[in-house]
Amino acid sequence: MGDQEADITRIKECARALKRIKDTFAERANPAEGYGVEDIGSQKILDAFDEFGSNWKIHRKKLTEELEKLHTITKTAADSYETLDHELAEALRRADKEAGGKK
Template identity: 75%
Template sequence: MGDQEADTARIKESARALKRVRDTFAERANPADGYGVDDIGSQKTLDAFDAFDSNWKIRRRQLTEELEKLHGITRGAAESYETLDHELAEALRSTDDRQPKGGGK
């Protein structure tokens, strides 16, 4: 079995980045909200934005849910690695404390 190493700082940063992306998705709405035909230029374009908005709400909710899951997984992974590392270190220290001192076998 090879050496295992987890960069928990990087995993935590990934979790934070996923949360930021998730929050951005959750907050973004139709880019044409609040604008009328005079602002956009044509009813056809405004209708396209409205159709986009309906689809975007569904997709945005799905993406937001998936991003939240990924955030939880990465955050949980970092916490698990840290807990495992701490428990392993404690077990090794405990074993070291029980070894005879002075080089005897």
């Protein structure tokens, strides 16, 4: 087996970033929501935003679900690596202590 190293801090940062992106996607809908023709200046533009908002809502839901999955995977990986690292370090300390007592 080759040497393997996991940058736990970087994986945790990735998980947090994915969560922030997912939360942002979940909050955003139609950018013109709440505005009327008098605010936008054109019914055509308002209609285009409404159409975009409807399509975006469908795609946003799918993207949000995928981002949540990626967040869960990366967070679980970071937590698992960290737990394994601590357990391995503790096992090595015990082995060193036992070996030191037998000298």
